Amino acid sequence: MSLNSILSAGQSGLTAAQMQLRVVSDNVANVNTPGYVRKVAEQSSLVSQGVGVGVEVTRVRLATDRFLQAATMSASAEAQRQGVRHELFDRIQGLFGDPGGTSGFFAQVDDMFSAFAATAEDPASSPARQAAIFGVQSLFDEGARISRQIQSVREDADGRIKSAVDRANGLLQQIEALNVQIAKATVVNEDASGAEAAQARLIDELSGILDVRVSQRNVGGVSIRTNGGALLAGDGFATLEYARAGVINAESSFNEIWVTEPRGQKRPLLDGVTSGEIKGLVELRDVDAPQAAERLAELLTRAADELNRAHNANTAVPAPQSLSGRNVGQSLDTALAGFTGNTAVLITDAAGVVQTRVALAFDGAGNVSVNGDTVPLSGFLAELNTKLGTSGTASFVDGRLTITAAASRGAAVVDDPASPARKQGMGLSHFFGLNDLITTDRPALYATGLGATSPHGFPAGQTLKLRLTGETGARLRDVEVTLPGGTMTDLLNALNDPVTGVGGHGAFRLGGDGSLTFVGSTTPPARLSVLEDRTSQSASGVSITEMFGIGGGVRASRADGFALRTDVARNPALLGLARADYATAVGARAFVSGDGRGGLALADAGQGSTKFDAAGESVGGTSSVSRYASELAGDVGGRAAVAKSRAESSAALHSEAFSRQRAHEGVNLDEELVLMTTYQQAFNASARLIQAAKDLYDVLLGIV
Incomplete structure (x- = not known):
């Protein structure tokens, strides 16, 4: 080996040792810097014609x-997903108290229901009536408030x-800008670790928003998918696009989140997102929120019913x-179809004495007997008015049946206890809502009683636009x-048509009670x-x-x-606490003041079995209002507890994974001290090699 080669090897050793010491110095200086990733200088031997000629730091x-x-x-990503779900669902749980x-x-x-029990004991008590009315108002007002607040959470x-x-x-733009810097530094073999560290921090932040896959590029930097x-x-x-909905309510349909890739291809983002903050918020x-809102609405609907x-x-x-009845959403003869049994319309004076009695008997075959005269259902209204005479009138306008007594008279509808008029388990007055205590500004019961051959009543040519979405929330089809x-x-x-309807993804089914439900087939x-x-x-x-209540919204x-009901709220005396007798003849008293049988029935309304529709994660079934309320309380509390447990578990898992990563990537002062000592000795050795070569030069020059 020539003296020049020895000098070159020593010089390369000095340069490499200096670089290594500089890297160690940076590591030690940043030992307490949050998120700092330890640097490593890689070095390799320089070889010329099979002979080692020094060392170099390659990168x-x-x-x-x-x-x-x-x-x-x-x-x-999973910690962020579960964290936001817990945070917001905890707010929903708090709404219920x-x-x-x-x-x-x-x-x-x-x-x-307890307040109604008190009215049964003393029907004439004004404070008891007022307490019952206040209890009803409080429950449904509170339910409406919770429903609106759930939409606020959404x-x-x-x-x-x-x-x-x-x-x-913003993060994607910064990451790509650093990709350019890193690639340039890589080409000229410069130190790109600073840009790489900054990029790593940005990627960590991005991974909390949506789960991503990161791979290293040969030219330097990363690819993210x-x-x-x-x-x-x-x-x-890429560019992510999302246009928010306007005013949000239970029936709002939200826009999709789109991602436009660098080369212009546009696709739904949620197709490839399984965790992260965005996923948790979408869920x-x-x-989560719609399911809670649906179950609350089902509870209030059945309580009202x-x-x-x-x-x-x-x-x-x-x-x-x-x-005055509610809008049943059908023509009168269609609504009456399917009724069987007996009921009576009573017109009474102020003392409850019957002035006019019209007996109704439905045969279930499209006919009704009105005081013994049988007519088809299409002639029911005219025949009823004939039999009422001057005592009262009946009308059917905009889907509402109304029976009005003459001045100074009152009206009541009473079922035959032995063979009551029934359709879908509802009496005539109940089906039409003639004496409802709780009113609603929209249809709330979807058991229409319509059969396969019943006219649906909608003019041809009207349109309905539906959206089918998958498990991830991405749109499948409009x-x-x-x-x-x-x-x-x-x-x-028409609804189930495979081309213009929902066919291929599910089907609408008509229930025996006239309800219409969608069942997914995927x-x-x-x-x-x-x-x-x-x-x-x-x-x-x-x-x-x-x-038909199509869609959860x-x-x-x-x-x-x-x-x-407005008039009951204003005048508690209109609260129905008495029961009329079906068999009461004209001239006899049908009911009396002080009768509390109706109050007992209202108090027991929470214990009677009724059919609940599927709502949220509940499949529905037969239950009582009180029991369903208890189950809903347990469901909301249980889901909040599960959300909290998942959030804590995912946070612990993230903490453990982060700790292991930091243990590998972080700075260990003991290790850095060993490296510093090693590279100081390497520097000294290279310096001594150069000094030895110099001494040889001096000797040779002295000989010459």
């Missing part, structure tokens, strides 16, 4: 482990989705002059159904929502969505539509 890199990094990013307390929402259910989640999308866009394969950064940066907004069932069998003393005229069978065929089943409803039934003016929206 300075970060001491990262891609497996630990991937585990930490995955844990971070303490399930076991005496002042929460669920306590008000029992308090209301609105908050939707706003945070928009913010998360904007933050992700979603789990669905959409390119986010690495060859330019809370589209699944059971109160109305009892109150329609009751009467105030004196009887009200007018019995369909616009054009309604045909004709029967319910014709309507089902695994997992697709979810259905209504984007636009331009339908209006001829007889009632209600839309097909409102009439319209069902959840029922919660804020219930209210105590």
Whole structure:
């Protein structure tokens, strides 16, 4: 080896040792810097013609482990997902109050029925009536408040989705800008560790927003993709787009989140997102909150219906002059079809003495006997008015049946206890809502009683736009159904058409009670929502969505539509606490003041079995209002507890993964001290080698 080679080797050793010491110095200086990743200088031997001629630092890199990094990013995404779900669902649970307390929402259910029990003991007591009325108002007002607040939580989640999308866009731009810097530094063999460290911090933040996959590029920097394969950064940066909905309510349909890849391809983001903040917010907004709202609405609907069932069998003393029903969403003859059994319309004076009695007997075959004269259902109204004479009138306008007594008279509808008039388990007064205690501004019961051959009542040509979404929340398909005229069978065929309807993803089914439900055929089943409803039934003016409760949104929206009947709220004497006798003849007293049988029926309304529809994660079934309220309390509390447990578990997992990553990537002062000593000795050795070569030069020059 020549002296020049010895000098060159020594010089390369000095340079390499200096670089190593500089890297160690940076590591020690940043030992307490949050997020700092330890640097490592890689060096290798210089060889010329098979002979070692020195050493060089080939590159300075970060001491990262891609497996630990991937585990930490995955844990971070899941921790953010579960964290936001717990945070927002905890707010929903708080709306209901303490399930076991005496002042929460669920306590008000029992308090209301207890108040009716007090009225039964003393029907003439004005304070008892007022307490019962206050209990009813309090329950349904509180239910409406909770329903609106749940929508506020959804609105908050939707706003945070928009913010998360904007933050992700900013991070992707910065990551791609650092990709360019790192690539340039790599080409000229410069130290790019600073840019790489900054990029790693940005990637960590991005992984909390949505789960991503990161791979190293040969030219330096990283490529980032979603789990669905959409390119986010690495060859330019992607752009995420989300347009928020306007005013958010239970029936709102939300826009999709789109990702436009660097080369212009546009695809739904949620197709490839399984965790992260955005995923958690979407799940809370589209699944957790709507399910809670649907179950609340179902509880209030059945509570209102059971109160109305009892109150329609009751009467105030004196009887009200007018019995005005609710919009049943059908023509009168269609609504009457299917009734069997007996009932009577009584017109009484102020003392409860019957002035006119009209007996009705339905045969279930399309006919009704009115005081012994049989007519088809289409002639029912005219025949009833004939038999009422001057004592009263009956009318049917906009889907509402109304019976009005003459001046100074009252009206009551009484079922035959031996063979009561019934359709779908409802009496005539109950079905039409003639003496409802709880009113609503929209259809709340979806058991229409329509059969396969019943006319649906919607004019041909009206349209209904539906959206089918998958488990991830990504859109599967939007369909616009054009309604045909004709029967319910014709309507089902149009809805289930495989091209213009929901066929291929599920089917609508007509229940025996006239309800219409969608059943998904895919695994997992697709979810259905209504984007636009331009339908209006001829007889009632209600839309097909409102009439059948299509989609969870319209069902959840029922919660804020219930209210105590206005005239009863103003005058507690109109609260029906008495019961009229069916067999009372004209000239006899049908009911008396002080009768508390109706009050007992209202108090027992919470204990009677009734059919609950599927709502949220509940499959429905037969239960009582009180029991369903208890189950809902347990469900809300249980889901909040599960959300908290998941959030804590995922946070602990992220903490463990982060700790292991930091243990590998962080600075250990003992290790750095050993390295510093090693490279100082290497520096000294290189310096001594140069000195030895110099001495040889001096000797040789002296000889010459």
